[in-house]
Amino acid sequence: MGQPGTYHGYGSGWANACNSPWRLYKHYTHEGGISTPTIVHRPSGLKAKPGGFNHQPWHFIDVLPTLASVAGARAPAETAGVDPAPMPRGRKVPRGPLFWEHEGSRAGREGKWKIAALYPRGQWELYDIEADRTQVNLAGARSRASEADGRAVRPAGQGEPRGAVELETAVR
Numbered sequence: 471m472g473q474p475g476t477y478h479g480y481g482s483g484w485a486n487a488c489n490s491p492w493r494l495y496k497h498y499t500h501e502g503g504i505s506t507p508t509i510v511h512r513p514s515g516l517k518a519k520p521g522g523f524n525h526q527p528w529h530f531i532d533v534l535p536t537l538a539s540v541a542g543a544r545a546p547a548e549t550a551g552v553d554p555a556p557m558p559r560g561r562k563v564p565r566g567p568l569f570w571e572h573e574g575s576r577a578g579r580e581g582k583w584k585i586a587a588l589y590p591r592g593q594w595e596l597y598d599i600e601a602d603r604t605q606v607n608l609a610g611a612r613s614r615a616s617e618a619d620g621r622a623v624r625p626a627g628q629g630e631p632r633g634a635v636e637l638e639t640a641v642r
Contacts, residue, residue, distance in 0.1 A: 493605040499570060499577035499586050500605050510558050512540075524557050527579060529568055583609070 472478075480488075485495040492502030508528055531551035538545040539553045552565050567580035574589025582600040587593060598609040 491604050497573065497575075498588065499572055499575040501599070501603060503572070503575075504570075504577075512558070524560075526554075526557055526563055527565070527568060528554055528557070529570075 482495070485497075486502075489495040489502045492500070492505060494500040494502040496503050498504075529551065531549075532554055533551065534549050535545040535551045535553040536555075539555045545551070545553070552563055554563050556563050567578055569578045570576070575587065575592070576589075577584060577586040579585075579599070582598055584597045584599045584605075585594050586597070586605070587595065595605070596609045597605050597607075599605075602609070
């Protein structure tokens with residue numbers, strides 16, 4: 471071990487154990503596969519209490535708007551991410567839905583709602599991330615509309631979706 475040409479790793483059982491309490495690990499779109507803490511340090515611009523937490527989602531697509539904001543510049547209009555500058559000041563950052571796919575597993579999130587499905591033919595699972603961050607309890611029936619908070623979360627089209635997810639306003 472440690473010699474050129476060697477590779478050391480451990481199996482999925484240990485990957486799950488090392489990632490507790492999250493469900494699954496760094497290969498999946500569930501929280502265990504995507505949750506990574508971000509540490510922010512900017513003495514002149516932070517208004518948050520030292521040691522505090524902010525649980526708003528931050529995504530890789532936010533890197534360019536973040537760097538532009540810190541540099542006092544504007545990100546190009548076609549940039550998909552958001553400027554998270556209000557987060558450390560305790561303010562909410564307006565953001566639309568996020569969608570992602572990794573090695574066939576797919577997920578979407580808007581506000582407190584998250585849907586996820588495992589590769590290759592996993593059923594869509596709906597979770598209330600604010601109430602159940604470890605994704606143990608399904609918030610609604612799989613692959614069915616949920617009208618929680620006036621929003622419907624459902625796979626796009628008929629049958630099993632192919633990486634596409636649609637979030638739309640529920641009709642009451």
